[in-house]
Amino acid sequence: MPQFFEGMGDVVERLDEPSQAYLTAPRIRYSVEAAMARGATTYVNGLGGDHLLHGLPVWDHALFRRRPLLALRRVRTTRMLDDRPLIPVLRELLDSESYRTWLRRTVREARRVREVKSDLRMEWDQPVALPRRLSRDAAAALPARLGEPAASAEPLGADRALHAEPAMVRDGGRIIRGTQQYAATLGMPFEAPFFDDRVVEACFAVRHEERDSPMEFKPLIKAAMRGLLPDEFLRRGSKMGGSVQAARGLRDHWPTLLELCEQSPLTTRGVIDFGALATGESPQHMGTRDAFLDATVNCAVFARNQPAGDRRHDREEPAHGPAAA
Numbered sequence: 366m367p368q369f370f371e372g373m374g375d376v377v378e379r380l381d382e383p384s385q386a387y388l389t390a391p392r393i394r395y396s397v398e399a400a401m402a403r404g405a406t407t408y409v410n411g412l413g414g415d416h417l418l419h420g421l422p423v424w425d426h427a428l429f430r431r432r433p434l435l436a437l438r439r440v441r442t443t444r445m446l447d448d449r450p451l452i453p454v455l456r457e458l459l460d461s462e463s464y465r466t467w468l469r470r471t472v473r474e475a476r477r478v479r480e481v482k483s484d485l486r487m488e489w490d491q492p493v494a495l496p497r498r499l500s501r502d503a504a505a506a507l508p509a510r511l512g513e514p515a516a517s518a519e520p521l522g523a524d525r526a527l528h529a530e531p532a533m534v535r536d537g538g539r540i541i542r543g544t545q546q547y548a549a550t551l552g553m554p555f556e557a558p559f560f561d562d563r564v565v566e567a568c569f570a571v572r573h574e575e576r577d578s579p580m581e582f583k584p585l586i587k588a589a590m591r592g593l594l595p596d597e598f599l600r601r602g603s604k605m606g607g608s609v610q611a612a613r614g615l616r617d618h619w620p621t622l623l624e625l626c627e628q629s630p631l632t633t634r635g636v637i638d639f640g641a642l643a644t645g646e647s648p649q650h651m652g653t654r655d656a657f658l659d660a661t662v663n664c665a666v667f668a669r670n671q672p673a674g675d676r677r678h679d680r681e682e683p684a685h686g687p688a689a690a
Contacts (some may be wrong), residue, residue, distance in 0.1 A: 370617075
């Protein structure tokens with residue numbers, strides 16, 4: 366199977382938008398072609414399982430307003446497992462900032478950083494943050510551009526938990542849209558049944574405190590599959606991530622990624638500072654993996670794959686405000 370970041374120069378398909386599907390396209394191609402060679406007519410994947418079945422700390426923010434003692438027990442367990450200080454956790458639990466106020470504040474306070482918090486804790490969502498490679502002009506223009514929708518933004522639900530869940534499903538649905546578009550060019554349906562409307566509704570019908578526990582890994586799907594899968598499989602307590610493979614792939618394919626970004630409209634239109642990317646974000650200098658690198662690569666491939674007529678502004682003055690890079 367191709368490494369992470371391998372084959373980005375060969376992905377020429379056009380998708381609706383910059384998508385994580387670009388970064389995974391070579392691996393999807395390998396998997397789909399292997400399945401087709403064995404006579405498969407549909408490829409079923411597990412994308413969406415984490416979105417629906419893995420609990421969010423923000424659930425306890427909402428649960429605290431309804432069942433405070435239960436919420437405190439859950440928060441205490443999560444805090445001990447994550448080794449987080451008590452005071453910041455209590456501050457998040459008691460915070461009552463509205464969605465619109467929170468969003469406007471995070472836009473106003475956005476700074477260029479290497480990485481963002483990987484967990485959603487008990488805030489409304491991930492705070493707005495900017496990649497360090499973003500050009501000075503683009504970084505200066507973004508707060509005003511993002512402030513316009515933030516001034517009238519409404520949450521997707523009545524509390525933080527009811528906002529976070531559909532937000533995550535929407536985000537996952539956008540990734541699925543891209544992967545299905547790409548797989549369609551290979552002649553194979555690429556289905557994610559976890560994102561089927563009825564499956565989403567069934568999961569969301571279960572109370573938060575009964576759907577997931579800090580002490581157990583995805584108990585809802587275990588209960589659903591009991592008797593259908595071996596018991597030892599259902600005792601699994603965690604899952605592997607792709608961090609090691611991603612670090613190895615980044616090291617091996619960094620020159621190709623660098624060339625891709627240098628030739629991209631992201632650079633020619635002044636959205637990113639290529640010098641900052643080339644010197645500060647190389648595998649030798651990175652230390653921890655840059656959380657924004659995937660999005661930069663996906664945006665670069667998306668921009669490169671547009672027809673020439675759609676990229677007629679590449680040689681004009683730098684544009685201001687593209688947030689996706």
